[in-house]
Amino acid sequence: MRRRIALASALSAFAFASLGAAPAQAAADATVSPMFAFRVARGAAVDVSYGITCPAGYNATVTVSLDQVRKDGLRASGTVTEQLTCAGTGVLEMGRVTAHISGAPFQVGKASLAILATGCNDQDCFVVPVNQEIQVQN
Amino acid sequence: MRRILAFSGFLAALVTGSLLVAPAANAATGPSSTRIDSVDRRQQGDRVLVNLSYNCPAGARIQLVVTVTGANGDRIAQGTRQKRVDCTGDWAATEMRIDRDLAGAIFIVGLATARTVRTVCDDTSCETIPFDETIRIS
Numbered sequence: 001m002r003r004r005i006a007l008a009s010a011l012s013a014f015a016f017a018s019l020g021a022a023p024a025q026a027a028a029d030a031t032v033s034p035m036f037a038f039r040v041a042r043g044a045a046v047d048v049s050y051g052i053t054c055p056a057g058y059n060a061t062v063t064v065s066l067d068q069v070r071k072d073g074l075r076a077s078g079t080v081t082e083q084l085t086c087a088g089t090g091v092l093e094m095g096r097v098t099a100h101i102s103g104a105p106f107q108v109g110k111a112s113l114a115i116l117a118t119g120c121n122d123q124d125c126f127v128v129p130v131n132q133e134i135q136v137q138n
Numbered sequence: 139m140r141r142i143l144a145f146s147g148f149l150a151a152l153v154t155g156s157l158l159v160a161p162a163a164n165a166a167t168g169p170s171s172t173r174i175d176s177v178d179r180r181q182q183g184d185r186v187l188v189n190l191s192y193n194c195p196a197g198a199r200i201q202l203v204v205t206v207t208g209a210n211g212d213r214i215a216q217g218t219r220q221k222r223v224d225c226t227g228d229w230a231a232t233e234m235r236i237d238r239d240l241a242g243a244i245f246i247v248g249l250a251t252a253r254t255v256r257t258v259c260d261d262t263s264c265e266t267i268p269f270d271e272t273i274r275i276s
Contacts, residue, residue: 031148041249042209074212084270096270098207098251101216101242105209 014018030054030126035092037066037136042103043076045098046136047129053118054126056088064095068111068136074104076111086119111136167260168195170267174252175231177206177275183244186217186275188234194258196227201257206236208250208275213243215250225258250275 033051040047046063062084064120067077079099099105118127175189186206194200203220217236238245252273257266 004240010227041207041251044207044214044249045251045270072212096253097218098205098249098253099214101207101214101239103214104212105214 020022030058030060030086030128031117031118032062032115032128032130034055034113034115034130034132034134037113037134039106039108039136039138041098041106043099045078046106046111046115047094047096048115048134049092049094050115051090051092052084053090054086054088054117054119054128055121056086057121058086058119058126059121060084060086060117062093062095062117064097065114066097066106066111066134066136067114068106068109070104070107071109076100076104076106078106079104104120106136108136108138110134152199167198167258167263167265170194170198170225170256170258170265170268172202172254172256174204174254174271174273175250177250179245179275180235181248183210183215183238183246185235185237186245188219188236188252189231190234190254191229191231192225192256193229194225194227194256195260196225198225198258198260199223200225201259202234203255203257204234204236205253205255206245206250206273206275207252208245208248210243210246215243217245220256220270227235231247245275247275249273 031053035049038047054060063081065079076099078099080095080097115130172192174258178187201222205218207216217238219234219236249274253270255268
């Protein structure tokens with residue numbers, strides 16, 4: 001229930017952000033808004049949800065990286081890269097970040113999230129970096 | 139409180155209804171799909187046996203790259219295998235033996251995650267589509 005409320009609230013916030021003034025994160029009318037990080041498969045991966053808005057006609061590459069120092073001091077980290085075609089409107093995306101084999105599984109708790117969205121059309125490009133802390137939830 | 143939740147829910151529905159359109163799996167080569175039917179632990183966890191179904195246009199060829207990642211205590215178990223098969227235009231099944239990467243742990247029974255990257259090629263073009271799913275190693 002709590003997760004549903006959190007999801008509804010965040011989606012509301014995202015809706016307002018989409019309808020109102022866009023966050024000033026992008027160079028060329030592109031924004032990325034991290035939303036949730038849910039641990040899956042005993043920490044073998046984390047599903048990271050984010051909203052992205054980018055100009056129609058652009059092909060975007062989004063790299064999502066998660067890095068966590070666990071309570072026991074071990075490090076869990078992973079990266080996933082996805083391709084998408086921008087529609088000119090906000091879309092919700094989810095990237096599954098798989099834990100790197102040389103590290104540990106992800107735990108519930110804080111982690112450093114880095115999202116880099118880049119995109120180009122025939123003439124122009126955009127780059128949107130986002131770096132923030134995120135709570136990994138079960 | 140109820141009213142706030144209802145409003146949030148409405149906005150969530152608005153956002154998800156209008157923005158959460160699943161990316162089409164219709165490649166230039168035609169629609170294709172994969173799903174993992176079962177994953178069995180073999181050789182004391184040094185290997186998993188993956189039963190996978192795929193569907194792609196008759197006459198095309200599909201390359202499947204499957205990576206299974208699981209947690210084992212504070213370590214990660216992972217293995218990758220690829221296979222190339224002909225498409226029949228209907229669902230077909232195949233089996234993949236995936237050995238663990240020796241840099242990580244052995245596979246154990248329980249939840250894990252699998253990433254299937256399919257590349258479908260016809261005479262004119264190829265399309266690559268990744269797909270993540272949560273699986274259970276039995």
